[in-house]
Amino acid sequence: xxxxxxxxxxxxxxxxxxxxxxxxxxxxxxxxxxxxxxxxxxxxxxxxxxxxxxxxxxxxxxxxxxxxxxxxxxxxxxxxxxxxxxxxxxxxxxxxxxxxxxxxxxxxxxxxxxxxxxxxxxxxxxxxxxxxxxxxxxxxxxxxxxxxxxxxxxxxxxxxxxxxxxxxxxxxxxxxxxxxxxxxxxxxxxxxxxxxxxxxxxxxxxxxxxxxxxxxxxxxxxxxxxxxxxxxxxxxxxxxxxxxxxxxxxxxxxxxxxxxxxxxxxxxxxxxxxxxxxxxxxxxxxxxxxxxxxxxxxxxxxxxxxxxxxxxxxxxx
Amino acid sequence: xxxxxxxxxxxxxxxxxxxxxxxxxxxxxxxxxxxxxxxxxxxxxxxxxxxxxxxxxxxxxxxxxxxxxxxxxxxxxxxxxxxxxxxxxxxxxxxxxxxxxxxxxxxxxxxxxxxxxxxxxxxxxxxxxxxxxxxxxxxxxxxxxxxxxxxxxxxxxxxxxxxxxxxxxxxxxxxxxxxxxxxxxxxxxxxxxxxxxxxxxxxxxxxxxxxxxxxxxxxxxxxxxxxxxxxxxxxxxxxxxxxxxxxxxxxxxxxxxxxxxxxxxxxxxxxxxxxxxxxxxxxxxxxxxxxxxxxxxxxxxxxxxxxxxxxxxxxxxxxxxxxxxxxxxxxxxxxxxxxxxxx
Numbered sequence: 001x002x003x004x005x006x007x008x009x010x011x012x013x014x015x016x017x018x019x020x021x022x023x024x025x026x027x028x029x030x031x032x033x034x035x036x037x038x039x040x041x042x043x044x045x046x047x048x049x050x051x052x053x054x055x056x057x058x059x060x061x062x063x064x065x066x067x068x069x070x071x072x073x074x075x076x077x078x079x080x081x082x083x084x085x086x087x088x089x090x091x092x093x094x095x096x097x098x099x100x101x102x103x104x105x106x107x108x109x110x111x112x113x114x115x116x117x118x119x120x121x122x123x124x125x126x127x128x129x130x131x132x133x134x135x136x137x138x139x140x141x142x143x144x145x146x147x148x149x150x151x152x153x154x155x156x157x158x159x160x161x162x163x164x165x166x167x168x169x170x171x172x173x174x175x176x177x178x179x180x181x182x183x184x185x186x187x188x189x190x191x192x193x194x195x196x197x198x199x200x201x202x203x204x205x206x207x208x209x210x211x212x213x214x215x216x217x218x219x220x221x222x223x224x225x226x227x228x229x230x231x232x233x234x235x236x237x238x239x240x241x242x243x244x245x246x247x248x249x250x251x252x253x254x255x256x257x258x259x260x261x262x263x264x265x266x267x268x269x270x271x272x273x274x275x276x277x278x279x280x281x282x283x284x285x286x287x288x289x290x291x292x293x294x295x296x297x298x299x300x301x302x303x304x305x306x307x308x309x310x311x312x313x314x315x316x317x
Numbered sequence: 318x319x320x321x322x323x324x325x326x327x328x329x330x331x332x333x334x335x336x337x338x339x340x341x342x343x344x345x346x347x348x349x350x351x352x353x354x355x356x357x358x359x360x361x362x363x364x365x366x367x368x369x370x371x372x373x374x375x376x377x378x379x380x381x382x383x384x385x386x387x388x389x390x391x392x393x394x395x396x397x398x399x400x401x402x403x404x405x406x407x408x409x410x411x412x413x414x415x416x417x418x419x420x421x422x423x424x425x426x427x428x429x430x431x432x433x434x435x436x437x438x439x440x441x442x443x444x445x446x447x448x449x450x451x452x453x454x455x456x457x458x459x460x461x462x463x464x465x466x467x468x469x470x471x472x473x474x475x476x477x478x479x480x481x482x483x484x485x486x487x488x489x490x491x492x493x494x495x496x497x498x499x500x501x502x503x504x505x506x507x508x509x510x511x512x513x514x515x516x517x518x519x520x521x522x523x524x525x526x527x528x529x530x531x532x533x534x535x536x537x538x539x540x541x542x543x544x545x546x547x548x549x550x551x552x553x554x555x556x557x558x559x560x561x562x563x564x565x566x567x568x569x570x571x572x573x574x575x576x577x578x579x580x581x582x583x584x585x586x587x588x589x590x591x592x593x594x595x596x597x598x599x600x601x602x603x604x605x606x607x608x609x610x611x612x613x614x615x616x617x618x619x620x621x622x623x624x625x626x627x628x629x630x631x632x633x634x635x636x637x638x639x640x641x642x643x644x645x646x647x648x649x650x651x652x653x654x655x656x657x658x659x660x
Binding site: 036100103104106107110111113114115119120123167168170171173174175177178179182183186189190191192194195226 | 488489491519521523532534544579581589591592593594596597600604606607608609610611614623625628633635636659660
């Protein structure tokens, strides 16, 4: 595999996990997750390992930034507010996160109404848990919102294009499946980091941090991890699609130099045939996707200091 | 439960005989209650009715055998109504068919429903709203075994081919009632069996009874919430039992404003459903996040019911105030689900 300077992995400051021989690995779960997000029936193990690496690195960086924010406001734990603060710049992702939080509240409300035991437990727990996450989000955004655009997001009912695309892809994927395959697919879709909360916590390894995240923050982190995987798969699928040279494409002769590095000759001949010989996402697709995502293309990109400071663009936010 | 078979037959009959229906019936006539159904075309309406009536009196009798005489005011009034209406029912039986065909709403029909519900107060009317298929089932211990095959439905329904033939079963009913007196929760918790009270955790007594298997939350203001019953009548019966317990402890408990707050039903369509397709085509109503919850949450507008639809084909319906809403919601969703059947 290529490990030139162009690879973003080598520039990551925190340990990648491969060298330290981590005992907790989500590779198997990630393979299932990638299948449910649009990858082939059996995603490659190498791809899963690479995705795990990317997600882990990004989450650690995110946590560190969140810890800084938390310290700034003098809190003892990293809470949902800190993470919301980090995401505030990207409207679409923020809205998606808010929708996720509201859905969680809504789902607990409904499930509570169905089972009488749940209802009792909720009453007994004392605090008013209904719409807890929504309240947190609303209060926080209220406090930091200067122009009113953040609060406007609560009323915003625009269609989330990325989610729409994912839904359509899932629909296409499932249409051709038979009953048994579909059952497997559904099980894969139900996998998430929040289901394996304790394993996720270990994997994240917050011991080096002074401030630890609280429960709601962990929920959001699990969601962000899942979002990162989803984004990676989305982008990798796009990259793979790009690699297939289409007839009539005016720019087919102008493939970038870095692009060619990741191509094996076997793959390109097969791609020219019109059908990729392997359905699974390759690690090279992932790498290319991350490279493109981090690479700010534009007239002023060399001078954008904010981008430089982070060192790594977060896929989830 | 045998009681459920009755509802099933009702629904099947409703769908099967729809074609016979010439004019659309007015909503007032639509409550399809076993006791109230008029069979103009049937071969032996009278005998069926008589047997129904006998069942009615018998079951109503059974119900009053539960000692509720101590409950004052609004409830004894209702007992009077019962006897009055029963006799009315018998005399009017013969003119029913005529009046039905002429399309006139029969007040006695509703009253019968009232009596058979043995529900006092204005809240019983909620049971009689259009489409309420079985507002009358006074006692589930006595299921009806009636030949209902030839019952003519009273509302225009979807044609036979689309009728599901599946009737959702009620799983949980949440109701509230006002005992209308201040209660000393400590005293109740000390003297009552199966009562829990932990004021630090929650400001109410949690009481449970075994028959019907329910749980009640009793507040010091006198308000009470009853959960866990499997039918409206059971919920009411359970609430009354709790009220009696409270009364026996010396409080002047009454039984005001009994209201069903939520009803939960469930059923199985028996085929796998492709939820990805459903969420895409019904976006404005559905939310599906399998990482969070394995079911699709469908918010139906009319009636206002929330359905949880699972891949396996199980459907849970919640948010209903009346049984008819659950049935209606299921009949609405069934053709949609069939469209996304995973072969």
